[in-house]
Amino acid sequence: MTRRIIPLDVIAKRPASRMCGGSTGCSAQSAACTTSAPAAGSPTDDLPASVRERIKEHPCYSEEAHHFFARMHLAVAPGCNIQCHYCNRKYDCANESRPGVVSKVLSPDAAIAKVLAVAARMPQLSVVGIAGPGDPLLNAERTFATFAGIAEMLPDIKLCLSTNGLALPDHIERIKALNIHHVTITINAVDSNIARRIYPWIVYEGRRWTGLEAARILIARQLEGLSLLVAADVLVKVNSVLIPGINDHHLAAVNAAIKARGAFLHNIMPLISDPAHGTHFGLTGQRGPTSSELKAVQDTLGSDARLMKHCRQCRADAVGLLGQDRGQEDFAPAAAEAIAAAADKRKDYRQIVDKERTDRQRAATVATDTLKAVAALERARLVAVCTKGGGRVNQHFGHASEFQIFEVDRNGVRLVGHRRAGRYCQGGAGEDEVLDAVIAALEGVSAVLCAKIGRCPAERLKAAGIETLEEYAFQYIEPAVAAYFRAQTASLRPTASSA
């Protein structure tokens, strides 16, 4: 069957009257249509429907949602109450962002105006987060004033907060009162002897603490805050920065400690360390982990660790789908009519996504079932996918600045992360040096699935042992990866009905 594929950006722009029906005809709005249907093998498969409902539009808490929904960060929190060895105050908070200067710290009023302007133009927007550039709870008045303004103007947008946790126990009631249902705490260690190698000092109760005492206070406050949030029915994600030689062998203990206290998700992020950023770790030669080292730590934690693997380490002023950064775009102030109309567009967009994710999940389930026929001895493969969102193989190889990496074996298709590389196609011409970097970034990958690829890069990748395939263009990702694997392992040819 030939399917008409509607790109995500076109879906987002369609008027409400044309939205019903989608690309595959009308389906009854069953319970499955209104519940977040996780991708095959996602860490949220086992959740009760009530929790899935709470995360289904959050691009960080739901792996599936990140294909469809956008987040926006507001840089309203400049100061910090601790020092992390991976942070330089001139740069974004490394807890939630890749190093890079925040273009501008905003006042609460300016931040609210910016959200209204973005929401008027981006129906995919579902979450507004405050994640820096310092600690949002040290800047509590600015943070909560911003959230209160957004809650009043855009009640359908979810609020999200990311903190180092030191001040967290003092703010549980305000978090709850403002309906901030998603909070991230960065916890890099639960052993003071390890934590002291990451945090040289903290400021707590009006004085500066160093060494073991600082580490003990910070860990105790982080774990207390986590327990209080869970008791208040807030979904808590814990971020941990993986620092080779310091906490790599300790993250299993961190995972156990946070799970015991009810954390919802654990996000292990690679340390970004570059002398140019001027951080202590960067200047003293502490390296970050390789992709294989990160995956090895994640694999060690096992399948019940509930790990987030699609984090993009966003800037504290990021805007857009994860992996996109439209924060530097100039969003002109929105008129009152545009703000009101945008609420309807978001509603319509969510209905379309409900339909799309139901179709996608159905296709993924069928594809996963067919994998059981693959021989048990077949080794797992890593497959890179070029995607612009929507959960489909829908991007040209030359336009991809990152690849989503999936692992496939007879048990299913699982997202294991993403790898960044420069964009190969620079205004029509291919860049050989960029291609070298792309091939290096794809180390260990068996195949790239994309919407289109030129003969030249396809031959270079083939010479490097990486197959490139266009035949899955515009299909859903998991079924496409499953079909590739079946074709590889049992000489079955992929068919349109497999997607």
Ligand code: CLF
């Ligand atoms: Fe922002 Fe963080 Fe909320 Fe998401 S990001 S405050 S939970 S809305 Fe997401 Fe970005 Fe990773 Fe953070 S991809 S860095 S986990």
Ligand code: SF4
């Ligand atoms: Fe930097 Fe964030 Fe650590 Fe504060 S909590 S030192 S802003 S990384």
